[in-house]
Amino acid sequence: MxxxxxxxxxxxxxxxxxxxxxxxxxxxxxxxxxxxxxxxxxxxxxxxxxxxxxxxxxxxxxxxxxxxxxxxxxxxxxxxxxxGESSVLMSLVLGWKFSILAVSEKAIPLMENMLYRYGLEKRLASIESMKLSVVDVDKMSEEEVLKPLIKAGEQARMKGAEVLILGCAGLAGYDEKLSKKINLPVIDPVKxxxxxxxxxxxxxxxxxxxxxxxxxxxxxx
Amino acid sequence: MxxxxxxxxxxxxxxxxxxxxxxxxxxxxxxxxxxxxxxxxxxxxxxxxxxxxxxxxxxxxxxxxxxxxxxxxxxxxxxxxxxGESSVLMSLVLGWKFSILAVSEKAIPLMENMLYRYGLEKRLASIESMKLSVVDVDKMSEEEVLKPLIKAGEQARMKGAEVLILGCAGLAGYDEKLSKKINLPVIDPVKxxxxxxxxxxxxxxxxxxxxxxxxxxxxxx
Amino acid sequence: MxxxxxxxxxxxxxxxxxxxxxxxxxxxxxxxxxxxxxxxxxxxxxxxxxxxxxxxxxxxxxxxxxxxxxxxxxxxxxxxxxxGESSVLMSLVLGWKFSILAVSEKAIPLMENMLYRYGLEKRLASIESMKLSVVDVDKMSEEEVLKPLIKAGEQARMKGAEVLILGCAGLAGYDEKLSKKINLPVIDPVKxxxxxxxxxxxxxxxxxxxxxxxxxxxxxx
Amino acid sequence: MxxxxxxxxxxxxxxxxxxxxxxxxxxxxxxxxxxxxxxxxxxxxxxxxxxxxxxxxxxxxxxxxxxxxxxxxxxxxxxxxxxGESSVLMSLVLGWKFSILAVSEKAIPLMENMLYRYGLEKRLASIESMKLSVVDVDKMSEEEVLKPLIKAGEQARMKGAEVLILGCAGLAGYDEKLSKKINLPVIDPVKxxxxxxxxxxxxxxxxxxxxxxxxxxxxxx
Amino acid sequence: MxxxxxxxxxxxxxxxxxxxxxxxxxxxxxxxxxxxxxxxxxxxxxxxxxxxxxxxxxxxxxxxxxxxxxxxxxxxxxxxxxxGESSVLMSLVLGWKFSILAVSEKAIPLMENMLYRYGLEKRLASIESMKLSVVDVDKMSEEEVLKPLIKAGEQARMKGAEVLILGCAGLAGYDEKLSKKINLPVIDPVKxxxxxxxxxxxxxxxxxxxxxxxxxxxxxx
Amino acid sequence: MxxxxxxxxxxxxxxxxxxxxxxxxxxxxxxxxxxxxxxxxxxxxxxxxxxxxxxxxxxxxxxxxxxxxxxxxxxxxxxxxxxGESSVLMSLVLGWKFSILAVSEKAIPLMENMLYRYGLEKRLASIESMKLSVVDVDKMSEEEVLKPLIKAGEQARMKGAEVLILGCAGLAGYDEKLSKKINLPVIDPVKxxxxxxxxxxxxxxxxxxxxxxxxxxxxxx
Missing domain, CATH: 3.40.50.12500 (Rossmann fold)
Structure with missing residues (x-):
């Protein structure tokens, strides 16, 4: 990673x-x-x-x-x-609502809790999960990662997301590929x-x- | 303590x-x-x-x-x-707005941040500070502690507090004394x-x- | 009841x-x-x-x-x-998001209105209805009650509920049975x-x- | 009245x-x-x-x-x-922030609670009190009523109120007089x-x- | 129009x-x-x-x-x-939650943004779109307009809407027809x-x- | 300017x-x-x-x-x-609460309205005004501008501001001077x-x- x-x-x-x-x-x-x-x-x-x-x-x-x-x-x-904080802030100048694409299901409430703490939940469209563990992602091929990531991105789009945020440092580098597939700006949080x-x-x-x-x-x- | x-x-x-x-x-x-x-x-x-x-x-x-x-x-x-969480929850059945009486000035944003995280800021009247460090409080006499505590409580009352919460375990035991002085329910968070x-x-x-x-x-x- | x-x-x-x-x-x-x-x-x-x-x-x-x-x-x-207020407060120390399982459909807006009034809506996952009247529930067998209750609980879980609250005194006593079926903490509001x-x-x-x-x-x- | x-x-x-x-x-x-x-x-x-x-x-x-x-x-x-509801709604088309001028001090939390319930607290500048009882107001002369009313209105203005609402049916009819004194639109709730x-x-x-x-x-x- | x-x-x-x-x-x-x-x-x-x-x-x-x-x-x-503002305010005295029936998909975030600006989003059930452009609506027959309008209204109702608002001046006059079909109050914003x-x-x-x-x-x- | x-x-x-x-x-x-x-x-x-x-x-x-x-x-x-948007976003990584130092009094509600629209009002400490017009500022000497600016900054600090934002392009360049006087980070919005x-x-x-x-x-x- x-x-x-x-x-x-x-x-x-x-x-x-x-x-x-x-x-x-x-x-x-x-x-x-x-x-x-x-x-x-x-x-x-x-x-x-x-x-x-x-x-x-x-x-x-x-x-x-x-x-x-x-x-x-x-x-x-x-x-x-x-x-995490940086990518949420950057997303706000590119569209109205953002979604975070997280790896695990546990990350959904964890990130929502984080957004409440930052007072930044008002522009959230949704947090979507790939239903994996970060440990898995690290061992998977690019294609294996992209499949559930695209699915999560599509769900987000249906819920009104205009900008997507990769919700894990382990997803760094997938921004361009996902953006091409989904046709939405995708933020690599490390960047x-x-x-x-x-x-x-x-x-x-x-x-x-x-x-x-x-x-x-x-x-x- | x-x-x-x-x-x-x-x-x-x-x-x-x-x-x-x-x-x-x-x-x-x-x-x-x-x-x-x-x-x-x-x-x-x-x-x-x-x-x-x-x-x-x-x-x-x-x-x-x-x-x-x-x-x-x-x-x-x-x-x-x-x-912290427990005392805020209990305060909600005793009045409409609560205030937290904190020891240090740093505690004011720190506790507000905590309440945002818990989604419990809507009934907050104010967070007041005794402008001390917890280390000081531990060494002070009861009377020395009560004086800035009562002052903080009075400020809270003026801002609409109906219930007061002692915002430090180091203030445990001061609930009754403060309540008598201020004539508001005071919550000892340890209790x-x-x-x-x-x-x-x-x-x-x-x-x-x-x-x-x-x-x-x-x-x- | x-x-x-x-x-x-x-x-x-x-x-x-x-x-x-x-x-x-x-x-x-x-x-x-x-x-x-x-x-x-x-x-x-x-x-x-x-x-x-x-x-x-x-x-x-x-x-x-x-x-x-x-x-x-x-x-x-x-x-x-x-x-109502008591069970919502208690749910907050057991998980991030709670759902209320109500009897009637009318109870959905009624309880949301109540949570707005209490300033406690920020941790709400959903309010689910059994689509019955309290009068019905009182006359039904345990099994007849459990079926729509479990269904409501499952809907709540899908919407992110981590803790369930029985939204009617007429459901008192169903906490343990539902908890076993759904595998989430269930709060009996009377308790x-x-x-x-x-x-x-x-x-x-x-x-x-x-x-x-x-x-x-x-x-x- | x-x-x-x-x-x-x-x-x-x-x-x-x-x-x-x-x-x-x-x-x-x-x-x-x-x-x-x-x-x-x-x-x-x-x-x-x-x-x-x-x-x-x-x-x-x-x-x-x-x-x-x-x-x-x-x-x-x-x-x-x-x-109450009607006058708050009407105030919203005349300015950004409204204040309610209430009779008693108890009315301050009571009306805030009401606004939370209605989901209408976001445009509230303040609720000010005349520190009287409605029973008193009914017995007082116009001049006696106007004095604390104007004072409450001035406090509201200092807190950002752009529109004032008379927070009691017992104040019906004072809208024009107060408006002239304070130079802000004043809403008679009965109207x-x-x-x-x-x-x-x-x-x-x-x-x-x-x-x-x-x-x-x-x-x- | x-x-x-x-x-x-x-x-x-x-x-x-x-x-x-x-x-x-x-x-x-x-x-x-x-x-x-x-x-x-x-x-x-x-x-x-x-x-x-x-x-x-x-x-x-x-x-x-x-x-x-x-x-x-x-x-x-x-x-x-x-x-827009007028119809949202009026809807609030007729039910708990309102939905706006918009013409285009772009109107969904645009109107949500507007409600945030007005501080009036707390009673919103949903914004539904007819997935058309206002230019189309102007050229369509009454029946052609009613069909997607009714569909949008039904979606809104499923999401808890108690009152519907026609989200376009180009829909003026459709209030009664839609209300009869959907059995909810429908607000013509021009009125x-x-x-x-x-x-x-x-x-x-x-x-x-x-x-x-x-x-x-x-x-x- | x-x-x-x-x-x-x-x-x-x-x-x-x-x-x-x-x-x-x-x-x-x-x-x-x-x-x-x-x-x-x-x-x-x-x-x-x-x-x-x-x-x-x-x-x-x-x-x-x-x-x-x-x-x-x-x-x-x-x-x-x-x-405006950019500087608010940047302020959020430097402290918990920000204040905006505006030129005119009208800017206070105008900027609050803007923050509501952006869903970014939750971390606002205050908006302070220099009680001038932008036209004046353009004609004033550096010293004449700094005086009311420092005063506004001090008021903001008393209300909990941890980061200050210069609320006008006409104040570009005053960030360092104000920061030295007030001892808080000051954001030049143009930067x-x-x-x-x-x-x-x-x-x-x-x-x-x-x-x-x-x-x-x-x-x-």
């Missing part, structure tokens, strides 16, 4: 931007639950964030559930983007995260230290 | 219910950020959940931010209550969590395995 | 709690409309509330529409619970009302006299 | 429309609570609705809380308008109810018998 | 009200897009508003998308009604606009000059 | 991106009303869009009200960004629009032709 993420990221990155894609050595095979999000956040901080501290200008969390996004925004002094990170940096912006991400943190990390 | 939590819990527990109050040895001094929530959840699982597995009938997370509540619901087969846990148990109910808390968990714990 | 309500209530009541189940002599055969709610409220006050005044510690209105709940909260100095009433009492709480339930009442009763 | 209501109603009624203003003999002095709403609804049905059945073409409930509006819509075959009733009639429309107001009523009346 | 609009308007107008129906000579054949709305607004101002300035007491924009409604409210000193305009006038009300429609306009017209 | 817009745009544009800033010759001095939006849209299409057709890759509408954004999305086959346009282009995305922006346009342009 990491190589697909890397390819998507580099495909859209500006020339003068260096992309470093890192996966923690330890941790769950995939992130599909709140438990996985918790464990991964700790691992990512130890194995990815700490070693690169001061060496990178922004962090893009390449998992659609945006695990640890809020925590990292608290402790880091550089922009932290989640690919959305990278471009939004670049934009924030080039605008000279940083995370607000007032309110939600203020630095009242008691934990060592 | 743990002793006050224990006292509140035991004060309302039914006679045939045994209350075990446990705090992990390691971890942050207080939980006031997403980072703290993440770290604490891991510690609580290791030091509190694992050793008591199979020996308790329900779990009440005695921190108002409900850290790890969703993760624990995924991995445990017993009811898991958060005192709310304990009573709701008992209720769920006596009704023979368990966490739904469909949807948000289904057991698609890849992490070991 | 009254006997089933009594059985459910007593099944979950704490040992030291005495349950008194009372139905007014006069009034409509069932409560399925706003008109019925109005008439019943007056009858309940005359025939049930007045005679027991000072002799009970809390009131649970055992009709899912919560008829007269707001009016009783204004005039009584003890907690007043409605089984929810009783446990929430006990909880409020044991926490020493009362209805707020500020705001919505303040005692500006001109009517004699 | 009845005479002021009559004057307002007749002032806007079309020439070919006869206005009959009726107050039940029995019942509370004023309607300021849910309890009052319940009692009044029964009295209105007995003393006003039944005697005029078949003799009127529409009913306008001249109390801002719209007591019994839903029940009357169930049992009658003619349009039933509430002056709004009468005009909307006429409009519905002239369009040949009736209450829908599907859904919320379907005739599943068990009560005799 | 103009003749049908005229017939509907005159059918409900009060005797002492003169209806003038005017269509600009130039402009798009139909208004089904934001682009069409923009162009038409300019044409309407030039060819309809300017020549009648000072000669009419109110303006009703007889296109369901309410093109130019906000702009006209800024520049005119008389009430300006849109038939709704006319009656609401009359009501506002007879109540002596005008557009608020505070806030959204204040006269900070730099354009000449 | 145009020169400030140009400077902001070029400051953040990627090296390989050419920025063309064009203002129509005819039209209102400033855009502060719906009427102005309508007139400007027509002028922009004639004088800016038509002459550059096929020569640009994306359009950024440099007016905070996003005039004509929906119409241009219908007729053009390239991404069309509005700086946000340019970066989002670049991002959409580099991701190979286009406006969806399904739904809201489908090409059912009857007007010539």
């Amino acid at each position: 990491t190589s697909m993420i890397e390819r998507s990221a580099k495909m859209v990155a500006s020339k003068d931007v260096e992309i470093i894609v890192k996966n923690p050595e330890t941790g769950p095979e995939a992130i599909e639950s709140f438990m996985d999000e918790n464990v991964s956040t700790i691992n990512v901080i130890k194995e990815v964030i700490r070693p690169t501290l001061g060496k990178v200008d922004a962090v893009v969390i390449a998992c659609f559930d945006d695990p640890g996004m809020y925590a990292l925004r608290e402790i880091l002094d550089i922009p932290v983007l989640g690919i 959305a995260g990278v471009k939004l990170a670049e934009s924030i940096l080039q605008m000279g912006l940083t995370i607000s230290r007032a309110g939600l991400f203020s630095k009242l943190v008691h934990s060592e990390w | 743990t002793s006050m939590i224990e006292r509140s819990a035991k004060m309302v527990a039914s006679k045939d219910v045994e209350i075990i109050v446990k705090n992990p040895e390691t971890g942050p001094e207080a939980i006031e950020s997403f980072m703290d929530e993440n770290v604490s959840t891991i510690n609580v699982i290791k030091e509190v959940i694992r050793p008591t597995l199979g020996k308790v009938d329900a779990v009440v997370i005695a921190c108002f931010d409900d850290p790890g509540m969703y993760a624990l619901r995924e991995i445990l087969d017993i009811p898991v209550l958060g005192i 709310a969590g304990v009573k709701l846990a008992e209720s769920i148990l006596q009704m023979g109910l368990t966490i739904s395995r469909a949807g948000l808390f289904s057991k698609l968990v890849h992490s070991e714990w | 009254t006997s089933m309500i009594e059985r459910s209530a007593k099944m979950v009541a704490s040992k030291d709690v005495e349950i008194i189940v009372k139905n007014p002599e006069t009034g409509p055969e069932a409560i399925e409309s706003f008109m019925d709610e109005n008439v019943s409220t007056i009858n309940v006050i005359k025939e049930v509330i007045r005679p027991t005044l000072g002799k009970v510690d809390a009131v649970v209105i055992a009709c899912f529409d919560d008829p007269g709940m707001y009016a009783l909260r204004e005039i009584l100095d003890i907690p007043v619970l409605g089984i 929810a009302g009783v446990k929430l009433a006990e909880s409020i009492l044991q926490m020493g709480l009362t209805i707020s006299r500020a705001g919505l339930f303040s005692k500006l009442v001109h009517s004699e009763w | 009845t005479s002021m209501i009559e004057r307002s109603a007749k002032m806007v009624a079309s020439k070919d429309v006869e206005i009959i203003v009726k107050n039940p003999e029995t019942g509370p002095e004023a309607i300021e609570s849910f309890m009052d709403e319940n009692v009044s609804t029964i009295n209105v049905i007995k003393e006003v609705i039944r005697p005029t059945l078949g003799k009127v073409d529409a009913v306008v409930i001249a109390c801002f809380d719209d007591p019994g509006m839903y029940a009357l819509r169930e049992i009658l075959d003619i349009p039933v308008l509430g002056i 709004a109810g009468v005009k909307l009733a006429e409009s519905i009639l002239q369009m040949g429309l009736t209450i829908s018998r599907a859904g919320l107001f379907s005739k599943l009523v068990h009560s005799e009346w | 103009t003749s049908m609009i005229e017939r509907s308007a005159k059918m409900v107008a009060s005797k002492d009200v003169e209806i003038i129906v005017k269509n600009p000579e130039t402009g798009p054949e139909a208004i089904e897009s934001f682009m069409d709305e923009n162009v038409s607004t300019i044409n309407v101002i030039k060819e309809v508003i300017r020549p009648t300035l000072g000669k009419v007491d109110a303006v009703v924009i007889a296109c369901f998308d309410d093109p130019g409604m906000y702009a006209l409210r800024e520049i005119l000193d008389i009430p300006v009604l849109g038939i 709704a606009g006319v009656k609401l305009a009359e009501s506002i006038l007879q109540m002596g009300l005008t557009i608020s000059r505070a806030g959204l429609f204040s006269k900070l306009v730099h354009s000449e017209w | 145009t020169s400030m817009i140009e400077r902001s745009a070029k400051m953040v544009a990627s090296k390989d991106v050419e920025i063309i800033v064009k203002n129509p010759e005819t039209g209102p001095e400033a855009i502060e009303s719906f009427m102005d939006e309508n007139v400007s849209t027509i002028n922009v299409i004639k004088e800016v869009i038509r002459p550059t057709l096929g020569k640009v890759d994306a359009v950024v509408i440099a007016c905070f009200d996003d005039p004509g954004m929906y119409a241009l999305r219908e007729i053009l086959d390239i991404p069309v960004l509005g700086i 946000a629009g340019v970066k989002l346009a670049e991002s959409i282009l580099q991701m190979g995305l286009t406006i969806s032709r399904a739904g809201l922006f489908s090409k059912l346009v009857h007007s010539e342009w």
Whole structure:
């Protein structure tokens, strides 16, 4: 999965931007639950964030559930983007209603819960599931992945989706193929995260230290 | 803080219910950020959940931010209550609008974010802050705590609050004193969590395995 | 119907709690409309509330529409619970989305209207109807009731329900049977009302006299 | 109060429309609570609705809380308008945000609860209170009423109100005076109810018998 | 189309009200897009508003998308009604949920967007499309129009609609026929606009000059 | 104003991106009303869009009200960004609540109306006004502009704003100065629009032709 993420990221990155894609050595095979999000956040901080501290200008969390996004925004002094949030925001300038194409059935309520949390559910057409696990997707051929993905996309379209979002980093790279089949714009969330990170940096912006991400943190990390 | 939590819990527990109050040895001094929530959840699982597995009938997370509540619901087969969620639900049968009296200013957006996530913001009058840290509160005398608490309560009342919620486990036990001063019902969140846990148990109910808390968990714990 | 309500209530009541189940002599055969709610409220006050005044510690209105709940909260100095509101609140700690299984088709908009009023519609998956009248249900055998109830539950599950709520006091006692068939937690609203009433009492709480339930009442009763 | 209501109603009624203003003999002095709403609804049905059945073409409930509006819509075959609902709807074509000027402080949550129920809270600027009882207003001179009314209107304006609604039938007739003082459109709710009733009639429309107001009523009346 | 609009308007107008129906000579054949709305607004101002300035007491924009409604409210000193907004408001006193029957598929998101803008989406059951263009409808026979209209109405009813709104001025006059077939109240938007305009006038009300429609306009017209 | 817009745009544009800033010759001095939006849209299409057709890759509408954004999305086959929408989206990754600092008081309801339309009002802290006209701002010195801007920013901060948005293209370039004074991230909307346009282009995305922006346009342009 990491190589697909890397390819998507580099495909859209500006020339003068260096992309470093890192996966923690330890941790769950995939992130599909709140438990996985918790464990991964700790691992990512130890194995990815700490070693690169001061060496990178922004962090893009390449998992659609945006695990640890809020925590990292608290402790880091550089922009932290989640690919879930980023892709939803980008979808809003391309059409009225968006749908997320998720891998597992569990992801349907999980992503709806996430959208409620972000206050971004009002433009949601639907969340569709491929009825698989992320672990499966990683082992399947392109064709095997495309079939249920197209089906999910068609269901979304019937429910009013005007823009589709690939709801998993493991689906990075399927945007163009799906778009051709379905004839709707399809957002690769990794690309959305990278471009939004670049934009924030080039605008000279940083995370607000007032309110939600203020630095009242008691934990060592 | 743990002793006050224990006292509140035991004060309302039914006679045939045994209350075990446990705090992990390691971890942050207080939980006031997403980072703290993440770290604490891991510690609580290791030091509190694992050793008591199979020996308790329900779990009440005695921190108002409900850290790890969703993760624990995924991995445990017993009811898991958060005192934040529990107290908001209980407030709704006592009046139209509730306010949460929080300790820190950071807690204001943090709790609003939590209410959005729960879809429970529609009856919120306000979140008021004592402009302190939980660490301070733990060291202050009763009188020193009551003063900013009453001030926060009065602000809430002016904004339409009909019921007040103590927005921190560290405020457990202040419900009656504040209620007398302010003349509004005041909810001790620890008590709310304990009573709701008992209720769920006596009704023979368990966490739904469909949807948000289904057991698609890849992490070991 | 009254006997089933009594059985459910007593099944979950704490040992030291005495349950008194009372139905007014006069009034409509069932409560399925706003008109019925109005008439019943007056009858309940005359025939049930007045005679027991000072002799009970809390009131649970055992009709899912919560008829007269707001009016009783204004005039009584003890907690007043409605089984509709209580069961919705309890469902929220067991899963993300709940569905209500109602008896009549009219109940669908009626309960949605009620949820809007309570500000509690955001976690609703659906309201399903058995397409019957409460009067029918009272005369049908257990098996005859279960069949449309299971069908309604299956429709709810397909629409994302993680927790089911029996949307009528006349369905009290069907929780376990339905839960086994559908494999989702099912809430008996009478049980929810009783446990929430006990909880409020044991926490020493009362209805707020500020705001919505303040005692500006001109009517004699 | 009845005479002021009559004057307002007749002032806007079309020439070919006869206005009959009726107050039940029995019942509370004023309607300021849910309890009052319940009692009044029964009295209105007995003393006003039944005697005029078949003799009127529409009913306008001249109390801002719209007591019994839903029940009357169930049992009658003619349009039933509430002056609260009617005036909110009319305000929406005159500006972006409206405020309601209520008599008592209790009316603030009561009317907000009503707007939630109607799904009409999104354009609300504020509900302001004159901090009086309806009973007082009925005994006060025009000047005595205008003073707190203007103050409430000024507060509303500061909170973004573009249109003001008189939140009590007892304020009928104060619309022009207040409008001149505050320089905002002011809606007399009695006038709004009468005009909307006429409009519905002239369009040949009736209450829908599907859904919320379907005739599943068990009560005799 | 103009003749049908005229017939509907005159059918409900009060005797002492003169209806003038005017269509600009130039402009798009139909208004089904934001682009069409923009162009038409300019044409309407030039060819309809300017020549009648000072000669009419109110303006009703007889296109369901309410093109130019906000702009006209800024520049005119008389009430300006849109038939889309007017019919939605009127539907709310006849049932709980309304559906709009639109001509084109594009109208579905367009009208939902409009309802979001008005803050009036909470009572929407659905927007159904006849899958035609307004240009087609204008050329079709009554029977040809009725068939897809009835089908759309039936779909709406299945989704909980209690009141139907004809979502196009080109459907003016079909209200009674559809109502008879579907057995639900059907609102002709032209009639709704006319009656609401009359009501506002007879109540002596005008557009608020505070806030959204204040006269900070730099354009000449 | 145009020169400030140009400077902001070029400051953040990627090296390989050419920025063309064009203002129509005819039209209102400033855009502060719906009427102005309508007139400007027509002028922009004639004088800016038509002459550059096929020569640009994306359009950024440099007016905070996003005039004509929906119409241009219908007729053009390239991404069309509005700086109002763009800056709100960007603010959401930097903090929990945003405030918009507007020039005129009329802009307060106008922008709130815009946020309702976009379904993006849930994270709004407040809209603050400098109580000026855009025409004034254009003639004032930097210091004269900064004073009321800082005051508005301070009011926003007190209401919970964590990120500030400059609510007018005429304020382009004031982001850094204000940010230093207020110590919050400040978004220059022109920069946000340019970066989002670049991002959409580099991701190979286009406006969806399904739904809201489908090409059912009857007007010539």
